[in-house]
Amino acid sequence: MNDIQTRFEHCAAVAREHAARVDKEGRFPSEAIEAIRERGLFGLLSAKEVGGLGGTLRDAALGIRTLATACASTAMVTCMHFAGASVIEKFGRRPEREAVARGEHLSTLAFSEAGSRSHFWAPMSTAKPAGSGFVLDADKSWITSASHATAYVWSSKPVSAEGASTLWLVPRTAPGLTVTRAFDGLGLRGNDSAPVQARGVGVEGAAMLGEDGKGFDVMMGVVLPAFNVMNAATSIGLMEESVRLVAAHAGATRYENAGMSVRDFPTARASIARMRVRCDMAATLWLDTLAALEAGREDAQLRVLECKAACNDAALEVLDLAMRVAGGAAFRRDVPVERFFRDARAGSIMAPTSDVLYDFIGKAATGLPLF
Numbered sequence: 528m529n530d531i532q533t534r535f536e537h538c539a540a541v542a543r544e545h546a547a548r549v550d551k552e553g554r555f556p557s558e559a560i561e562a563i564r565e566r567g568l569f570g571l572l573s574a575k576e577v578g579g580l581g582g583t584l585r586d587a588a589l590g591i592r593t594l595a596t597a598c599a600s601t602a603m604v605t606c607m608h609f610a611g612a613s614v615i616e617k618f619g620r621r622p623e624r625e626a627v628a629r630g631e632h633l634s635t636l637a638f639s640e641a642g643s644r645s646h647f648w649a650p651m652s653t654a655k656p657a658g659s660g661f662v663l664d665a666d667k668s669w670i671t672s673a674s675h676a677t678a679y680v681w682s683s684k685p686v687s688a689e690g691a692s693t694l695w696l697v698p699r700t701a702p703g704l705t706v707t708r709a710f711d712g713l714g715l716r717g718n719d720s721a722p723v724q725a726r727g728v729g730v731e732g733a734a735m736l737g738e739d740g741k742g743f744d745v746m747m748g749v750v751l752p753a754f755n756v757m758n759a760a761t762s763i764g765l766m767e768e769s770v771r772l773v774a775a776h777a778g779a780t781r782y783e784n785a786g787m788s789v790r791d792f793p794t795a796r797a798s799i800a801r802m803r804v805r806c807d808m809a810a811t812l813w814l815d816t817l818a819a820l821e822a823g824r825e826d827a828q829l830r831v832l833e834c835k836a837a838c839n840d841a842a843l844e845v846l847d848l849a850m851r852v853a854g855g856a857a858f859r860r861d862v863p864v865e866r867f868f869r870d871a872r873a874g875s876i877m878a879p880t881s882d883v884l885y886d887f888i889g890k891a892a893t894g895l896p897l898f
C-alpha cells in the first residue's frame with residue numbers, strides 16, 4: 528500500500544469509530560473530515576507547485592472506497608470535496624488553489640436546483656451584472672457539506688454568453704446565502720446535504736470559474752469523470768464491507784437446535800456468492816474506467832457513464848441480499864448492514880441518476896446525441 532492509501536486507512540479508522548453516532552444523530556462526520564485534512568488529503572488533487580500532493584483520480588477513488596467501508600457519509604463528503612477541488616485546481620485563482628492544498632478549504636458542488644432537479648446541466652438560477660461584479664439568485668436543492676464547506680462550486684445560467692451554464696466559486700458565508708433546512712435523510716445522514724437559497728448574492732468577476740457559458744464543458748470534461756468514478760467508489764466500499772460483515776455473521780451464528788450456522792444453508796452461501804460476484808463485476812468495470820481515463824481510451828466517456836450506474840445499482844442488489852442473509856439481526860441493527868443498506872440507496876439517485884445514465888448509454892448505443 529502506498530503512502531496516500533495508508534493515510535486514507537488511518538482516516539477510515541477514525542471514521543469507523545464515529546460512524547454509528549454520525550448516522551444516528553445525523554451529524555457531520557467532523558472527526559473523520561478533520562483527520563483527512565490533518566493528513567494533507569484535502570490537497571490530494573492539488574498540484575505540487577501550489578503545495579498539494581499532486582495525486583491522481585485513482586488515488587482519490589481508491590481512498591474513497593476505503594472510507595466507504597467505514598462511513599459512507601465521510602466518503603461522500605470527501606467525494607464532493609474532490610469534485611469541487613478539481614474545478615478550483617483547473618480554473619480557480621492561485622490563492623484558492625493554495626488554500627485547498629493547505630487544507631484550509633473544504634469544497635463541494637452546488638449544481639442541483641429546485642427548478643431543474645437532477646438535470647444539473649440545465650440550471651435555472653441566474654447571474655446578472657452588478658457594478659464591477661455579479662449578483663447570483665438561486666434555489667439550490669442539495670449541497671453536500673452545505674453548512675461546512677468553505678465555498679461552493681456553483682452553477683448558474685450564463686450572464687450573457689451562449690451556452691447552458693456558467694460556474695462560480697461562492698463563499699459559504701456570502702451575505703444573501705441561507706441554508707433553508709437541515710438535512711434529515713434516509714441514508715448518508717452525516718452528509719449535511721441541505722438546500723441553499725441565494726438572494727442577491729454579490730460576487731466579484733474573478734469568482735467566475737472558466738468562461739461565461741462554458742460551465743457545461745467543465746461539468747462534462749472535469750466534474751463528470753471525477754464524480755462518477757468517486758461516487759462509484761463509495762458504492763464499492765459499501766459492497767465490500769457488507770460482503771465481509773454478512774459472511775462473518777453467517778459463520779458466527781448458531782442454531783443450537785440443529786448444530787448449524789447460517790453458512791451451512793446452501794441458499795445463504797449462494798446469496799453471499801451472488802453478493803461477491805456483483806461486487807467484483809462492478810469493481811472490475813470501475814477499475815477499467817480508471818484505466819480507460821488514464822490511457823485516454825476512446826471508450827473512456829462510455830465507461831464513465833457505465834461505471835456509476837453499474838456500481839450504484841450493484842450496491843442496491845448487494846445490500847438487499849445482505850439484509851436477507853443477515854435476517855432479523857440486520858433488521859434490528861445487531862449487524863451494522865442496515866446502515867450500509869440505507870447509505871447505498873443514495874448513489875443511484877444522485878445526479879446523473881441511474882435512469883439518466885441508462886438513457887445516455889442507450890442513446891450512445893443507438894447513435895443518438897446525448898443532449
Ligand SMILES: Cc1cc2nc3c(=O)[nH]c(=O)nc-3n(C[C@H](O)[C@H](O)[C@H](O)COP(=O)(O)OP(=O)(O)OC[C@H]3O[C@@H](n4cnc5c(N)ncnc54)[C@H](O)[C@@H]3O)c2cc1C
Pocket residue numbers: 607635636637638639640643644645646647668669670671672712714715718720873876877878879880881882883886
Ligand atoms: C445524499 C445526497 C447528496 C447530494 N449532494 C449533492 C451535492 O453536493 N450537490 C448537488 O448539486 N447535488 C447533490 N445531490 C442532488 C442529486 O445530485 C440529485 O440532483 C437529486 O438527488 C435528485 O433528486 P430529485 O428529487 O430532484 O430528483 P428528480 O429529478 O425529481 O428525479 C425523480 C426521478 O426521475 C428520474 N429522472 C429524471 N430525469 C430523467 C430522465 N431524463 N430520464 C429518465 N428518468 C429521469 C430520476 O432518475 C428519478 O428516479 C445530492 C443528493 C443526495 C441524495
